[in-house]
Amino acid sequence: MPFKYVFLSIFLTFCIHANPSAQSLRGQVLDNHRLTPVQNANIREGASMSPIQVDSGGYFEIDASAMPPVLHLTIGSPAHKTLEIDVFKEDWGIGIQTFYLLTVGELEEMVHESLQLDDDSDGDLSGDVYSLLASSTNPLMRAVGFEFxxxxxxxxxxxxxxxxxxxxxxxxxxxxxxxxxxxxxxxxxxxxxxxxxxxxxxxxxxxxxxxxxxxxxTADPSLYRSEFSVNAALSNRNYEHRFGLHYASGIHKNGAAWTAGVSRRWSGESFVPGAFYDAWGAYLGYAKPLGAGHLVKAMFVYAPVLRGKSSPATQEVFDLSGDLYYNAYWGYQLGKKRNSREVQTSAPLATFNLDLQISNNARLELGVMGTYAHRSDGQLDWNNAPDPRPDYYQKLPSAIEDITTAERVRQRWTSDPSVSQIDWVGLYNANYLNVRTIQNVGGDSTLSLTGTQAVYFISQRISDTREFEHFGKLKWQNKRHRLQMLYRLEWSHSDNHLRLDDLLGADFALDVEDFIDDPAKQHPDISQMNRVVREGDQFGYHYLVRSGRYSLYPAYQYLGRHLDVSLGGYWQYNEFQREGKLQNAIFPTSFGKSSTEGSSGLGAKVLATWKINGRNYLQANMALQQLPNRFEQTFVNPEWRGDVFTNLAKTGIALGDLSYYYRSPGLKWQLSAFAVAIDDQTVSKNFYLDDQLEQGVSSELADGSLVNAFYTGLDERHYGIEGSIELKLNSRLRVQAAGILGDYFYNSRPTLWLFDKFSTSSTQHTIYQRNYYVHGTAQQALSLGLRIELPGGGFATLTGNYLNKHFIELNPLRRIPEAVGELDPDSELFSNIIAQEELPQALYLNLFAIKYFRWLGQSFSASLSVNNLLDRRGLKSGGFEQYRFDYETRDPRTFPSKYYHFQGINYYLSLTARF
Structure with a gap:
């Protein structure tokens, strides 16, 4: 049978005058591309845990008299992505509706299901045209999520x-x-x-x-058929190995179902030298009907990750090292690579859902969730000692005036890891030699301590957050009208502090801040002057944050025969309070509870779809939203003070897009035009402010300092067109393409507020940023691919990708009058200071293939993903201007931009067995 749409289709034959309550509703489940029956499909209606039986031909029947006016079907299988779809009972008719499921392999490619009319005609205007909202797919999401x-x-x-x-x-x-x-x-x-x-x-x-x-x-144990599966994979990306186990009980006679699984992904070293990865994962779920259409569901998820980070680098460093993936964060210790920046995350998550069928037309969903999220970011720190970073600008040949010395350093970069990488031996030796006697330990004049004081050590930035969330959702439907009211209540409590992780051979460290010149003010806690800290101790800063977020979302939807209209509203209130646990000598607000700060937001949206016929859809979408402020936008420097940023505004968003969709058996395309305006953003930054800029304003800022910075009045405009097309050449071959032509730029001259981290000094600058491009994304992107269906099940795709107009992040303080001074605006130096760097165009090929087969009576699937098939090295995938600038020479080459590189040819090979 020919089918109309490629990703997911639904075949409707209407019998307008039939009485649906007096007939069976018949359907069939097929694999989307092979068009073969899905014999082991799992079908469930609404909250019922009783599966609908599917025969060997993929056919099923439903007793119409036992069904509500609108059927909410959930269809899945172990090898396919789960499909959820609402179908009007009155429109089912006497024909067979066909449901097409995407394979799991397509899920790996981040393809999303699509549900279309399977009809040879242009759409029968006498019947319903199914909603585009429930039936369309966005190939651009697949391209952005996988190809780009x-x-x-x-x-x-x-x-x-x-x-x-x-x-x-x-x-x-x-x-x-x-x-x-x-x-x-x-x-x-x-x-x-x-x-x-x-x-x-x-x-x-x-x-x-x-x-x-x-x-x-949506994780629902009742959606999985009874199975045990094993997955193993090899890769040369961020990790090398993956192993996973999955078990699902299927639905028992009492309606209950449970599922469990574990996995691990790990690598001693990734394609980036010195970077490693070790991630575990586990889950456990249980679902059971309570009768009368009620359902209870519980899930537990835990996925701890430990990884070693990789660094960006300047072009000079890439050239010196001869490595496009140079990583400054590691060095040799006892012959092994040690990463100085390890990140550990863990967040056990537990959810409980209760679905209650109040009446035939109304349903209430309730849920509670709890999690305890831990994150620790390790970094190499130092106190009154030379900068240990191997790529610190003063250590590079370009910063050394003596030609002979510069050449010697250049040669050592290629031959001596103690120069090109972190010199762990040198750091330990510096600590061993630093014998000190500390008087007045802890502020007690009778106490002293003699030993090796750490000038280099590893610290961990710790954030431990407990979160609780509750939501309630009341849904009512009467034929083509749907009403919903959703409320959401969220609370969090986070504990933020520094922890001393490794003294690197020293006996102790002193809890002082060497960026502060006055010795009397260097102590984070004046109640413990000259505090001695050892491994495992908290130091530096310690504060708590209590936050709440409360939301309401009313919505209405009308699903007509040829017109769908959706309306939605939004109200949200955020509140947060800081509590400092240490009192320093600089900020009176550092200790104790701050005032509770609050901020509200509003929004409204409308979406209208004109279903011209079964092949043509026109959709208009508009939304307005005002976002409430967040904690990080509100507090100036929560590590050392409890003061609030007073020049805060709320971000406003205005969005509109117009889309046209065409669907036919051999051709599918869509085209959208969009416009997004984002106004009055507040963006926080932390960086080192070079000396010379603030001469005459503040001695603390003029000497160079760590600062907390805030953009205010930052406006953006995002305009463009996006589209996709899929052409079916024959039963096995098709062409797919997706593209974006965007114009994303800043539309204001924001103010940058600078607050010295360790004094009360502050200043502000107008940033001449209007018409600069938004950084961090390609503004032109094209993906063109060829897909072939493999005999016996499976497919392969070869995709070419092109990216252009990709700009790096700006240093705002190079777009102020002080950065260019009296320079001639027509000079090359003036242009080099203010120009925005564009990354080179990128052109590369990706390959993906998946094959299904049976062996020894069991089901297997094997997939292979190969990115950058032509091994095009040297492509920059991102970058940024350093936030440092030499205001004396005004030469941007003193602190050049840093970059990341696209990995060369890389692969992911996976094998799954199902029993």
Whole structure:
């Protein structure tokens, strides 16, 4: 049977005058590309735990008299991505509806399901045309998530601050910073298989949405058929090995189901020298019906990760080392590579969901979630000692005036790891030789201590966060009208401090801040002057943050025969309070509880889809949103003070897009035009401010200092068109393409506020940033691929990708009058200071293949992903201007830009067995 759409289709034959309550509803489940029956499909309606039986031909029947007016079907299989779809019972008719499932291999490529009419005609205008909201796919998400991901390309140029991540109805973006905790599910692809992704406030009943991409994961033990699977993989990317086990009980006679699994991904060293990776994962889930349409579900997820970081570098350092993946964070210790920046994350997550069928038309969903997130960021620190970083600019040949000495250093970079990498032996020796006697230990004049004091040590920035979330969602539907009210209550409590991890052979360290010149003010805690700290002790700073986020989301949806309309509202209130645990001598607000700061946000959206016929759709989408402020935008310097930034404004977003979709058996294409305005952003930064800039303003700032900085009034504009096309050449071969033509730029001259971290000094600058490009994403991107179906099951794709207009991050203090002084605006130096660097164009090939087969009566699948097939090395995947600048010589080459490089040819080979 020919089918109309490629990704997911649904075949409707209407019998307008039939009485649906007096008939069976018949359907069939097929593999999307092979068109073969999915014999082991698992079908469930609504919250029922009773599976709908599927025969060997993929056929099933449902008793219409026992079904509600709108059927919510969940269809999946061990080898396929789960499909969720609402179908009107009155429109089912006497024909057979065909449901097409994507294979798990396509999930690995981040392809998302699509549900289309399987019809040879242009669409019968006498019946329903199924909603594009439930049936369309966005190939651009696949291209951005898989093909362009190494270059950090973002849909519509919007950063992660505008994205969402949800799990079983819970919003996971953290309360203080809005960050997305992807590490929660590290390596647990089995439970993230059933996920929905929406772009730019598209409809989803889990939340109002966001300007960027919202991904909502549904992990339900009842969706997995009874099976035991084993997965093993080899790779030369961030990790080398992967091993995973998965078990699902299937649905027992009492309706209960449970699932469990473990995995590990690890590498002693990745393709970046000195970087390592060790990630574990485990999950346990249970679901059971309570009768009368009620359902209870519980999930536990735990995925701790330990990794060694990699560094960016300047072009000079890449040239000196001869390594495009040079990493300054490691050095040899006792003959082994040791990374100075280890990051550890762990966040056990537990969720509990209760679904209650209140009536035939109304349903109440409730949920509670708890998590304890730990993050520690290690770094090499020093006190009153030379900078130990091997790529510190004063150690490089370009900074050495004597030609002979510079050449000697250049030669040693190629032959001596103690020069080109961290000299761990030298650091230990410096500590061994630093014998000191400390008087007045802890502020006690009678106490003294003699021993080796650490001038080099490893510290850990610790953040321990407990979060609790509760949501309630009331859904009511009467034929074509849907109403929903969602509330969400979130609380978090975070403990933030420094911990001394390794003294590098010394006996102790002294808890003082050497950026502070006055010895009387160097102590983070004046109640313990000259405090001696040892391994495992807290030091430096210590503060708590208590946060709350409260949200309401009312929504209405009308699903007509040829017009769908969705309306949504949004209200959110954020509140947070800092409590300092140490009293320093500089800021009176450092100790104790601050005032509770609050901020509210509002939003509204409308989405209309004109379903012209079964092949043509026109969709208009508009949204307005005002975001409440977050903790990191509100407090000036929470590590040392409890003061609030008073020049804070709320970020406003206005978004609109117009899209046209065409679907036919052999051709599918879509084209969208979009415009996004983001105004009054407040963005916080921390960096080292060079001396000379603030002469005459403040002695503390003029001498060079660590600063806390805030952009205010930062406006962006994101305009563009995006589209995709898929042409079916024959039953096995098709061409796929996706492209973005964007124009993302800054539309204001923001103010940059500078606050000295260790004094009350502050200043501000107007940043001449209007019309500079938004950094961190390619603004032009094209993906063109050829896909072939393999005999016996499976497919292969070969994709060429092109990226252009990719700009690096700006140093704002090079776009102020003080940076150019009296220079001639037509001079080359003037241009070099203010020009924005564009990365070279990128052109590369990716290959993906997956094959299904049976051996010894069991099911297997093998997949291979090869990126950068032509091994094009030297492509820069990202970069930034250093926030340092020489205001005396005004030469930007003193502190040149730093870059990351695209990995050469790399692979991921995976084998899965199902029993």
């Amino acid at each position: 991901s190494a270059f950090r390309t973002k849909l519509r140029g919007l950063g992660n601050a505008f994205d969402q991540l949800g799990f079983n109805g819970f919003l996971l973006n953290d309360l203080d910073y809005g960050r997305i905790p992807f590490s929660y599910f590290s390596g647990l692809s089995v439970i993230t298989r059933a996920s929905r992704q929406y772009q730019s406030y598209r409809d989803d009943d889990s939340d109002f949405g966001s300007a960027g991409v919202a991904q909502w994961i």
